[in-house]
Amino acid sequence: MHFHEVQWSRLSSVLVCLLFSGCADSSSCGEGFEQQGNDCVPICPACNDHEQCEKTTTSAQCQCVVGYAGDPCEWSGGLQNAGFAIDESWLKTKGAAILPLAMGPSGPGIASFASSVTCNAGAVSQVVEMPSYEDAEPFVIEVTYRMENVLGVDVGYNRAFRTLRSTVLGWNTDRFCLGEAGYGGPVNFQIAAAERLPDCFTAPIGTIEVDNFEILVAESNECPPPGAVLNGDANVGEGGWVFDVESIGTGATEASLVSGVGQSGSDGARIYKPAGGDRLAGMYTQLTVPLADSLPSPALRFWWSATRDRRYYVDLGTYPGTRSAVRPLDVLESDGEPQTSTYCLPPWIHGGVADLTFTQRGGFTEDEAELVVDGVEIISDERCGNSADLLDPSFDSSPNRWPGVLVSIEEPGSGVRVLNDPARAHPPGAGLLELSYASNASRLEAQTWVWVPPSEENRGPQLVFYSNVPASPGANVFWAFGTAGAIQDLECVDEFCSGVSLTEELPPGLGWRRNAVCLPAEWAERWYRFRVAIRPSDDPFEAFEPPRTVLLDDFEVRSDESCPTL
Numbered sequence: 001m002h003f004h005e006v007q008w009s010r011l012s013s014v015l016v017c018l019l020f021s022g023c024a025d026s027s028s029c030g031e032g033f034e035q036q037g038n039d040c041v042p043i044c045p046a047c048n049d050h051e052q053c054e055k056t057t058t059s060a061q062c063q064c065v066v067g068y069a070g071d072p073c074e075w076s077g078g079l080q081n082a083g084f085a086i087d088e089s090w091l092k093t094k095g096a097a098i099l100p101l102a103m104g105p106s107g108p109g110i111a112s113f114a115s116s117v118t119c120n121a122g123a124v125s126q127v128v129e130m131p132s133y134e135d136a137e138p139f140v141i142e143v144t145y146r147m148e149n150v151l152g153v154d155v156g157y158n159r160a161f162r163t164l165r166s167t168v169l170g171w172n173t174d175r176f177c178l179g180e181a182g183y184g185g186p187v188n189f190q191i192a193a194a195e196r197l198p199d200c201f202t203a204p205i206g207t208i209e210v211d212n213f214e215i216l217v218a219e220s221n222e223c224p225p226p227g228a229v230l231n232g233d234a235n236v237g238e239g240g241w242v243f244d245v246e247s248i249g250t251g252a253t254e255a256s257l258v259s260g261v262g263q264s265g266s267d268g269a270r271i272y273k274p275a276g277g278d279r280l281a282g283m284y285t286q287l288t289v290p291l292a293d294s295l296p297s298p299a300l301r302f303w304w305s306a307t308r309d310r311r312y313y314v315d316l317g318t319y320p321g322t323r324s325a326v327r328p329l330d331v332l333e334s335d336g337e338p339q340t341s342t343y344c345l346p347p348w349i350h351g352g353v354a355d356l357t358f359t360q361r362g363g364f365t366e367d368e369a370e371l372v373v374d375g376v377e378i379i380s381d382e383r384c385g386n387s388a389d390l391l392d393p394s395f396d397s398s399p400n401r402w403p404g405v406l407v408s409i410e411e412p413g414s415g416v417r418v419l420n421d422p423a424r425a426h427p428p429g430a431g432l433l434e435l436s437y438a439s440n441a442s443r444l445e446a447q448t449w450v451w452v453p454p455s456e457e458n459r460g461p462q463l464v465f466y467s468n469v470p471a472s473p474g475a476n477v478f479w480a481f482g483t484a485g486a487i488q489d490l491e492c493v494d495e496f497c498s499g500v501s502l503t504e505e506l507p508p509g510l511g512w513r514r515n516a517v518c519l520p521a522e523w524a525e526r527w528y529r530f531r532v533a534i535r536p537s538d539d540p541f542e543a544f545e546p547p548r549t550v551l552l553d554d555f556e557v558r559s560d561e562s563c564p565t566l
Contacts, residue, residue, distance in 0.1 A: 104211030152194030160352030181351025251277015460563030471509030
């Protein structure tokens with residue numbers, strides 16, 4: 001039936017309804033229409049994949065969803081001028097540049113980040129209208145880039161960020177799954193330096209170049225759906241896990257999925273180093289964290305068993321290799337019994353995709369070391385709360401473990417814990433974060449990531465928190481931005497001026513003390529790492545019995561006139 005015939009059928013039906021006291025059923029509206037109240041409206045046909053029904057008063061037809069075209073509908077959307085051959089498609093901030101004539105591996109066009117740009121959070125970005133996850137198919141982001149003397153390259157889509165894999169000199173291509181935050185409406189895709197070096201403002205040297213930045217259709221079974229973990233039950237024969245054994249060194253180190261070693265005798269993911277060996281191993285799987293709208297208060301839970309008194313690093317982000325930690329989640333230390341650990345997932349990963357990495361710690365070649373992991377899953381835990389700018393600001397998630405712990409020295413009594421203890425917490429709450437250290441040689445820290453808000457007229461972004469440091473701490477206790485390993489005394493130099501302190505000692509004694517820290521305004525609408533660290537003093541070695549503690553509580557992101565604006 002042609003379109004004019006459908007219209008005439010509808011008009012005829014309406015006349016019949018008027019002359020003969022109304023319509024009794026949808027068939028009186030004519031083919032392709034149905035009765036809704038006193039109106040005959042078009043009926044949507046069954047649509048194919050990546051199509052949706054578009055209705056007017058006279059017709060209904062299936063059309064490709066945004067980003068798709070053709071018959072059948074195929075992906076044709078994504079970033080315009082992904083190879084940077086045309087400047088106008090990209091928004092460039094804080095000195096980032098598009099060089100259309102510069103040659104990259106794929107031809108003319110690169111995005112360029114000079115040293116001043118990486119110091120000042122320069123980025124190239126583009127807003128893309130994306131289909132919903134349900135209407136689309138799984139996508140991946142593929143980036144070709146090279147970097148030198150920087151702490152990584154970040155790709156962001158709305159509030160979810162992913163650090164690209166570290167590279168050797170030369171061009172490298174990284175590919176990762178697009179999380180739920182990258183679907184459904186306008187999405188701001190950007191690429192920029194992940195963090196700045198501690199001496200960025202006194203000796204800026206880092207550079208980044210990007211040759212290609214694309215959104216592609218994923219391969220079959222390449223990407224888990226939101227809320228899923230690739231082979232979280234570590235079943236033999238089902239893949240999902242990636243195992244990495246160092247090729248240089250001694251010892252028959254092993255890493256694989258193994259039958260009978262997991263929870264309740266099930267399969268498990270295992271890394272093993274024999275006594276006397278020095279070849280380390282790592283393993284990781286991939287997880288997709290839903291947006292908080294899809295899964296309120298998301299949390300990570302897994303079962304693990306390990307050799308007693310040995311420590312193992314856990315990282316959440318991008319696999320860092322066997323001897324590095326980029327976004328540390330925790331340090332596992334076994335008491336000889338299997339354990340199940342739960343972590344609230346920080347907001348920076350909500351709607352994103354990450355590698356969950358487990359690695360052995362070096363330095364214990366004389367000892368046997370084994371770690372088995374099983375039952376990795378994403379759950380909802382109301383104790384995690386719903387803060388969108390930083391995780392669990394009042395530390396109400398006890399007995400969950402804190403997801404941002406790094407302990408560098410094996411020392412019984414040292415560690416980081418979330419506690420429910422009204423007598424010790426900053427009033428009026430009950431939760432707190434405790435950093436305990438057993439000597440003046442301790443090296444440990446707690447980390448979190450803060451969403452930096454935009455400046456408001458004459459008020460810049462600020463982080464407020466409370467600390468309780470012993471009157472005689474016996475070790476260096478300080479806060480720091482980024483990945484600086486110690487207190488840095490940096491001065492502003494020319495255009496490389498940060499305008500804010502990068503590190504500062506926490507005040508000792510007098511109980512709970514309020515700390516107000518200016519956040520870097522140039523990092524607005526991005527995540528920024530914040531750390532509280534304990535480092536060795538210069539005094540002769542001294543053990544503390546009982547261990548000394550630093551307490552933290554009640555973090556808040558705000559704007560304040562005392563902080564620089566952009």
